[in-house]
Amino acid sequence: MIEELKPQEFVKIRDLLVSVCGIVLNDDQDYLVETRLTEMAHEVGVNNFGQLHDVISKDKSLLTRVVDLMTTNETLWFRDQSCWVTLKEVIVPHLIEKLEKGQFNVKIWSAASSTGQESYSLLILIKELLAQKNQSEYFNRFSIVGTDISNEVIFLAKRGIYDPFTISRGMSEERLNKYFTKERKSYKINEEIKSRVEFKNFNLMDSFIPLGKFDLVLCRNVAIYFSGEFKKELFEKISRALVPDGFMMLGATESLIGIDNNFKNLSHGNGLYYNLG
Amino acid sequence: METGYITIWGKDMAEEQKTVLIVDDSAMLRRIVNDALDILDFEVLEAESAFEGQEQLEKHQVDLIILDWVMPEKSGYDFFLELKEHEAFSSIPVIMLSAEDGKDMMLKAIRAGIRHYVTKPFTHEDLLARVVQVLKLNI
């Protein structure tokens, strides 16, 4: 049995999370630490949270699991209408234009991909816009890298199979019929769409250099968990991971207000997006 | 037992199909959870009470129990405490579903040895991620 979390152990774990992971916990979230980390304490074979703190502070893979356990993975298809209008009317047309002007391929990063809905939604949108312009041959020149700190959601994103309830959160009947195949009660994303995305485990605290440069970065509904200092570092690293005319998008409820950064704010209708000016 | 295939790191590995038992008095919730689990190709058993859950456990080998806290007659929590005393069932991991997101309830469940606690309304992403983790499907 694991001993109950003591106040001084909570403070140690909270300090570790903010300094190493940039994740902020409030004073009243001590129960979250106890309820979500007890399983891990069992697994690593310690019997109190002080010892768990010592183990996770030395083991990076455990720390990333802590981050995963303290954040939610909720996501939807085509989440936040205003963002998708901007993607459809401004950003994707711009990316297509780059190909028309001779750029060989377009690289996109979904920086907190969760179970994959964001990446697959964007590929569906790209496919539709290309079809409208009779440029379907360009589809294979787009590629998305979807990353997340959670191994579990990456496993699910790679499977690309969704149950009816999950499908009902933003996927239209028409698109469902077109881009998915029914498998038992669930729906599997078609291979053509799936082949354009690669999902992998990645921690936003790490260096972005190995990922290369992107034409578009979606960093949506993830920075909300981070401390001010870590947010600043995050957006600085994203700015360096963009090509000079690259774009970044945040979630509809997020902005860069109050964060020291080198992005230029742009807007289209209600949608906000960013470039390097 | 049937054999299912799960793709891991691009390779097909034969995996024994896992059996999951859902114990919940609400038919709708059982269906929602059952549907969510469909993507992982499990054998899913349902029980609408602790009593029926016990019967299912005696008949089948179960890898994971998803248990509702609030049920008439015997609560999921009391059922869990009984299972813990039962040698054959005490090592089966339990994910508790509960509308009670009160801190005290959650702590009580975790301190009693429940592996994971998912509050209703739960997102399928979070529920499935916990299931993948408890059953170590991604390793």
Ligand SMILES: C[S@@+](CC[C@H](N)C(=O)[O-])C[C@H]1O[C@@H](n2cnc3c(N)ncnc32)[C@H](O)[C@@H]1O
């Ligand atoms: C709420 S989901 C957002 C999913 C999607 N971008 C959307 O907007 O619908 C947040 C995701 O961020 C991931 N996450 C949290 N901290 C992270 C970190 N430090 N590095 C990478 N991913 C992280 C979580 O695992 C979770 O899947």
